[in-house]
Amino acid sequence: MNPLLAQFLAEADDLLSQVDEGLLRLEREPHDADLVNEVFRAAHTIKGSSGLFDFPELTRLTHAAEDLLDAVRGGRLELDATMTDDLLAAFDLMRGWLAHVTTTERLPSSANADGAVLIGRLRAPLGGQDSPAPAGHGPQAAPAPAATAPQWVGALGEEWLETTASWLEATSASLRFVRYTPEEDCYFRGEDPLHLLRQVPAAERFVPVTPAAWPQAAEYDEYACLLSFVLATRAATGELEYLFRYVPEQVEIADLGATALTRLLAGEAAAVAEAGIRLGDAEQAQDARALLEAALHVLSALPQEAAARAARVSSVERAVQSVARALGRDVEFPAHDAESVEAAARALLAALETAVVAEEAVPAPAEETVRSLAPAGPAEETAPAALHPADGAADGGKVGSRTLKVEQEKVDRLMELVGELNVAKNALTFLAASAEEEFGNRILGRRIKDQYAGMHRIAEELQAAVMDVRMLPLSVAFARFPRLVRDLGRKLGKSVELVTDGEDTMADKDVIEALGDPLVHLVRNSLDHGVEAPRVRVEAGKEATATIRLTAVSDGDAVVIEVADDGAGVDPERVKRKAYEKGLITEEQLETLPEAEAVNLLFLPGFSTAETVSDVSGRGVGMDAVKASVERLGGTVTMRSERGAGTVVRLRLPLSMAVTQVMVFSVAGQRFGVPVDAVVETVRVPAGEIGRVLRQEVIQLRGEVVPVVDLAGTLRMPWSPAGATRDVLVMWVGGQKVGLLVERFHREVDVILKPMEGLLADHPAFSGTALLGDGLVLLVLNMKEVLGVAAHAA
């Protein structure tokens, strides 16, 4: 993708979120003029920038949104909920389009139809009049396609041109046609025209034109470029100019519609085709005329105030002098006042008219849009951009924000490298051990350890620095909720205010991203089941408008997020009864389970309190799904609820999931890891002390019975423990202690967990892999799943 388009997509994305936020706030504070202005401006900016590309549907839709917002801004319309709905829908549609553009560099084919529907709705409050833009297509300000096509377009083939002409006719669209004539010696300058042409976006057709007469085979020079190229594309002129910016003088671009192609096919355009050659001059004349007319315009509207007047006159004098110089004439200003400047400008204009009339032998309607890209005048001599590469950096270029936008892949790559550095670093401890044990050199061993300590510190700092780059504020995860709460509230007929707090709390981007779905689910639950209808609330003596509060606070190396509502709360009796009906608890539990614990039943798989499955909280997916995804992130969920007063769900998540400390052990010669957090202790017990309760092997640990799982057996690895003792790794899994029968313990290491790939990708017993210092791959166990498999196997 060309950088200009990438820049546009990034900017549009930012603007669209601004618009969303602004519109929602606006609905609450409809008379906030600054807010209207802000939203209007964002729409306006998207519209303006979209004109650089061939996205006429996008430009039209933003235009319609902008007109509506302009009417609101000017006080001609009052923004109501329907208009907000339509505006939000319009911006949503744009977001979808831009996602499509991101992958395909085009708008989806449905854009025209979808856009038209919304444009109609947006324009309805304005009296339904159509866009003030000239009828037809393209950005409002885009030049109309040329009336006649240059002859070279014919290279694309008559048949294709006919088909295309009728297609363009039907869609009243136009295409950009490009002729690129590389210089014969271009290979020597490292140019590869075909490579450049591959980058033309949205090319419809591409034809290399062979020379009219090839040289004899014996004289054929493989280093002389004899080809030229003609192509047709949907890309906009601006994009093409940008692409061909290093060879502008070798490129001609024409914007042509059905009419021009039809005429070309009819052979009418022959005479005009050659007009392109002289265009450099014609354009210069056109520019000069524009500047001189503007000069007269300024002079006719001078202010009274002396200083402002002087600056204007002086600037016009400079402009007129520049024009004169470009036209090869010198002008004198006897007095540096408005009158003499005006006289000079008029004289130049008159001279220009006669010169142009004399030259205009060929009527060239194509001159507006068929042009050589070569910049006229001195720019050519000083053109190489490389002369001033550091300018932007030197003077800071962009003033204002100092934020650098970095592609996520680059940060991920950095993180990967940090991981590899950690691995390489860890290899030093192996080396130190082997220096001592294998080579018996304790001094060398110690020196290596010292080196390791130094590297360890640097690696830790580097890791912290990179992780810091990956940190995002929670506001990223919270951003979608104002909209969600508003839309759902409207749908359910409930009045809800969303309050967010602690949005600037930071967490790793992986955590933030993974948090999205659970949070959406919790907020939906609150709205759907927690918050009562306004009437019910009033009857219960509450405010008609409910409050849902999203709060984030950091707590050590964890972040705590709460979703709280002041709704009806959970009815413990109903929950218990339902759990019993579903066979999730026994009759005894139904009687004895304390009310405070009843809410936890909600987290059991297969539980849902909604009497009817509503459209709002996802069908069949309950709190158990939330719990599962939070636990997958290494977090915990708890819930408190008070009948009639509301419910609070609290998620506790690690700030970062990038680095995991794992305990390494081996079974059947294969090494495995488990997160150190889960490890309680390692014990060695006499083989005879392993007993059995039911079918489960257990050990007694300070009076506590701990089940022991044979990992090798569970994973069907051929190994049976030998010797008089057994090594057991005791862990805390899902609220209980569990022992794992282990062949041998190794050390604890810091690893970067990578998701499983390949054959084992779907195996739930593994949460990921990590590379060890000695180059071996470590499989990290997901203990909960291992226990599940073990229970299943038993």
Add this chain to the structure above:
Amino acid sequence: MSTDRTPHVLVVDDAATVRYYHRQLLSEAAFRVSEAVNGLEAVELALQTPFDLFVVDVNMPKMDGYACVEALRGEPVGTDAPIIMVSTEDGVHDADRAYAAGANLYLVKPVDGARLVRLATMLTATAPVREETP
């Protein structure tokens, strides 16, 4: 002390895409380019740096293009450097306002890149040679 003949352009636009586009175009045509994201910032920069050309967007937050041009022409900046205004609004009154504010040319977006470069080149042909302190 060094002399710098490279014309220095200030691009004033709130849209990052447009700034990027103008920067590419102009720096490839050997202009030195600085950027400002609104009128206020442009005026502040112009107080410190004698730019040879301004390319100013009309519709901007904080201080719009007209007010910005007006301020550039008035005290304390009082620049006589050429100013090109660009806008998406194609109305006679918009152009009138631009010229009354003191712009030297009013162009309608999307601005044809090659044309902007030609105009910038033509307008800065008389730019005075500036002494620059390193």
Add this chain to the structure above:
Amino acid sequence: MPLTLRDNTATITGTLTVEEVEPLAGWLRSTDRPRVNLRGCTHLHTGALQLLLFFRPTVVSRPLDPFLSTHIMPLLGKRNKELEASS
């Protein structure tokens, strides 16, 4: 190696750079009924494309690369005369 030259078949894989244009030209000049396999070719230098258009070897395998396959292949299939007639 992007260019493998055998008795009467040249196989182009990956990106054929300007460096390989000369050997390819020499081979095309000296080979009777040359055949070219473009299946694994991802990009041809312009000079090489021009060689193929000039010497018109038989293309024995279509390139998998979408650009070459869509835009370049149809031209290599045609004889010189047809090409001239259509341009």
